Amino acid sequence: MSDRLSAYERIVGSSRITQLRRIGKKLGGIRVVHVNSTREGGGVAEILDWMVPLMREAGLDASWEVIQGTDDFFEVTKNIHNGLQGRPVDLSHKGWKIFQEVNEMNMERLRPTLTDADIVVVHDPQPAFLLPLCNGRKGKWIWRGHIDISRPFRPVWKVLRTMLEKYDASIFSMCEFAQALPHTQFIVPPSIDPLSPKNRDLEMSELENVRARFGLDPERPLLVQVSRFDRFKDPVGVIQAYRMVRKVLPVQLVLAGGSAADDPEGKAVLEDVLEVADENPDIHVLSLPPNAHETINALQRLADIILQKSTREGFGLTVTEGMWKGKPVIGGDTGGIRLQVVNHHTGFLVNTPEGAAHRIRYLLHHRNRISEIGVDAREFVRENFLLTRQLREYLTLFLAIRREADVRMLEV
Amino acid sequence: MTPFQVKDCGLLVRMSGLPPAINLRELRERIAACSENVLFHHFCETQLRPAFDHPDYRNDFAVWAKWYLSDRVLAERLGILDPFSMSSLEELRGVTIDIIDERLSEVVMIPSAAQGDEFFFLETTTVVFDTGERVTHPRELAKTIKGMTNGSVYYHFLEARRREPVGRDDFSAWLKGEEKKNAKYIRALGSIDFYFHSLPNLKEELVSELGKVERKR
Numbered sequence: 001m002s003d004r005l006s007a008y009e010r011i012v013g014s015s016r017i018t019q020l021r022r023i024g025k026k027l028g029g030i031r032v033v034h035v036n037s038t039r040e041g042g043g044v045a046e047i048l049d050w051m052v053p054l055m056r057e058a059g060l061d062a063s064w065e066v067i068q069g070t071d072d073f074f075e076v077t078k079n080i081h082n083g084l085q086g087r088p089v090d091l092s093h094k095g096w097k098i099f100q101e102v103n104e105m106n107m108e109r110l111r112p113t114l115t116d117a118d119i120v121v122v123h124d125p126q127p128a129f130l131l132p133l134c135n136g137r138k139g140k141w142i143w144r145g146h147i148d149i150s151r152p153f154r155p156v157w158k159v160l161r162t163m164l165e166k167y168d169a170s171i172f173s174m175c176e177f178a179q180a181l182p183h184t185q186f187i188v189p190p191s192i193d194p195l196s197p198k199n200r201d202l203e204m205s206e207l208e209n210v211r212a213r214f215g216l217d218p219e220r221p222l223l224v225q226v227s228r229f230d231r232f233k234d235p236v237g238v239i240q241a242y243r244m245v246r247k248v249l250p251v252q253l254v255l256a257g258g259s260a261a262d263d264p265e266g267k268a269v270l271e272d273v274l275e276v277a278d279e280n281p282d283i284h285v286l287s288l289p290p291n292a293h294e295t296i297n298a299l300q301r302l303a304d305i306i307l308q309k310s311t312r313e314g315f316g317l318t319v320t321e322g323m324w325k326g327k328p329v330i331g332g333d334t335g336g337i338r339l340q341v342v343n344h345h346t347g348f349l350v351n352t353p354e355g356a357a358h359r360i361r362y363l364l365h366h367r368n369r370i371s372e373i374g375v376d377a378r379e380f381v382r383e384n385f386l387l388t389r390q391l392r393e394y395l396t397l398f399l400a401i402r403r404e405a406d407v408r409m410l411e412v
Numbered sequence: 413m414t415p416f417q418v419k420d421c422g423l424l425v426r427m428s429g430l431p432p433a434i435n436l437r438e439l440r441e442r443i444a445a446c447s448e449n450v451l452f453h454h455f456c457e458t459q460l461r462p463a464f465d466h467p468d469y470r471n472d473f474a475v476w477a478k479w480y481l482s483d484r485v486l487a488e489r490l491g492i493l494d495p496f497s498m499s500s501l502e503e504l505r506g507v508t509i510d511i512i513d514e515r516l517s518e519v520v521m522i523p524s525a526a527q528g529d530e531f532f533f534l535e536t537t538t539v540v541f542d543t544g545e546r547v548t549h550p551r552e553l554a555k556t557i558k559g560m561t562n563g564s565v566y567y568h569f570l571e572a573r574r575r576e577p578v579g580r581d582d583f584s585a586w587l588k589g590e591e592k593k594n595a596k597y598i599r600a601l602g603s604i605d606f607y608f609h610s611l612p613n614l615k616e617e618l619v620s621e622l623g624k625v626e627r628k629r
Contacts, residue, residue: 015420015561019541150528175532178427185427187534339462384462389422396424396539408449410539
């Protein structure tokens with residue numbers, strides 16, 4: 001009996017945990033290897049951080065490998081990332097060559113592990129070229145796309161597709177992101193770990209410490225957006241919305257972002273944000289280290305309203321985190337935010353800074369709605385977006401893919 | 413009677429492989445060509461999806477017609493379809509296509525959705541778990557249902573109708589083992605107009621109807 005899985009029983013109920021153990025037993029200790037491009041920073045690393053140990057506890061021989069890359073490589077993969085999210089980018093033949101070479105270099109290191117694995121899950125585009133290099137592979141390979149590729153920049157997609165076509169299956173967070181590929185495409189929304197440092201309950205003293213550390217006024221409403229400094233997260237739009245509200249209400253804004261090893265653009269975006277913030281003492285632009293989980297947790301709990309005004313978003317785990325902390329979320333009407341934010345129930349979807357400002361004012365003038373929506377939001381996450389659900393879907397997906405059939409019913 | 417085995421279920425969703433539909437004509441073509449599993453998903457499995465309140469309509473086609481094709485007339489006609497009242501999924505497919513054909517003959521312009529709002533055709537694998545819980549007597553049924561998850565209610569009362577014996581829920585099928593003795597329970601279950609209920613409401617209704625039988629005993 002593993003303690004870690006059991007710890008979730010009080011949150012999701014014992015039957016859910018029993019189900020996980022049962023599927024794990026049915027999988028019978030298969031070797032599963034996850035591959036991505038960063039150990040910390042960003043949603044993918046956070047998911048793997050809990051998923052791999054829990055897969056082990058469910059009885060699988062699971063491991064997590066991180067590819068090593070050069071600065072050039074991460075410049076290229078950031079361009080690929082942006083291109084997949086629809087932004088026209090200039091990716092030269094040389095860029096793709098760097099992409100290929102770094103994958104080749106990593107393949108040499110990872111070959112024994114990947115060749116022998118029963119299942120390899122490759123996360124996002126950075127390591128996607130590993131499969132074409134893995135001759136004599138034993139197991140099934142799955143590509144997991146975490147980003148919104150509903151309308152990719154075609155030249156980037158055309159090249160990447162030639163690699164993805166070779167996979168046995170792919171997983172997307174939403175059906176809107178799926179593409180025409182010659183294999184089964186599963187739809188599995190991501191989830192959060194309610195017991196992780198980022199989401200666990202905090203003592204009041206911990207909240208007060210963070211409030212004091214960043215000079216936040218307890219008497220005035222606080223808006224918080226947590227996300228990497230990325231243009232798709234629209235931090236400038238958030239500041240514009242804040243300024244519209246600030247004309248009539250004494251609000252404060254926190255824009256807290258970490259950096260990720262595979263995101264070289266973050267520094268430039270942060271500089272832009274600081275320039276737009278213009279040293280306004282009520283706009284707190286915080287560049288936090290990737291392991292500042294408790295600080296992020298506290299900021300989300302101190303917030304009256306959580307913002308996630310993205311213009312493109314794979315899923316938006318920060319939305320889930322905010323909702324789990326009982327906060328209404330005002331989110332961009334895009335990608336996975338649409339799955340989570342239900343107007344008037346868990347928050348509001350908006351398309352412009354004006355829309356965000358309007359909803360902020362509405363909520364701040366109807367304080368009872370903030371708490372009512374917060375209660376619903378937390379329950380919505382409990383039902384749909386906690387790790388146990390995602391783990392169950394991954395494990396059943398492994399069962400299905402190993403049977404090589406799109407079965408209608410699977411008895412566990 | 414053999415004890416009733418309480419099961420729970422979850423869905424593993426995948427793309428059906430059909431291209432998305434952007435307008436009503438494409439929707440018609442895809443519905444004509446899709447597998448029964450796809451049809452079942454968009455009519456019957458919607459109940460297990462994350463939702464807050466009572467959606468306007470129970471099936472995805474009606475919801476899409478309303479919100480993305482802005483065709484409220486079509487939405488209402490599709491929305492009233494009750495898949496469980498039909499003898500088969502093929503009959504359901506035929507009726508659905510008839511309604512769409514009729515609407516296509518009425519409109520001047522083919523209703524169309526914006527890019528990004530296409531209809532995506534999905535299907536699922538239903539993953540079934542034995543909860544280990546057993547019901548040994550009909551009088552325990554109401555109490556057991558009260559404690560069931562939405563997945564259990566869906567599996568035993570809705571999804572069951574697709575399995576042998578086709579068209580019957582698992583509770584009634586179990587009670588049929590001693591049909592004469594359990595006739596009142598079977599009648600009570602048969603009286604529920606279940607398709608338009610959400611799963612939590614359906615659970616309440618099941619508990620209430622079975623409770624009435626108990627009280628009359």
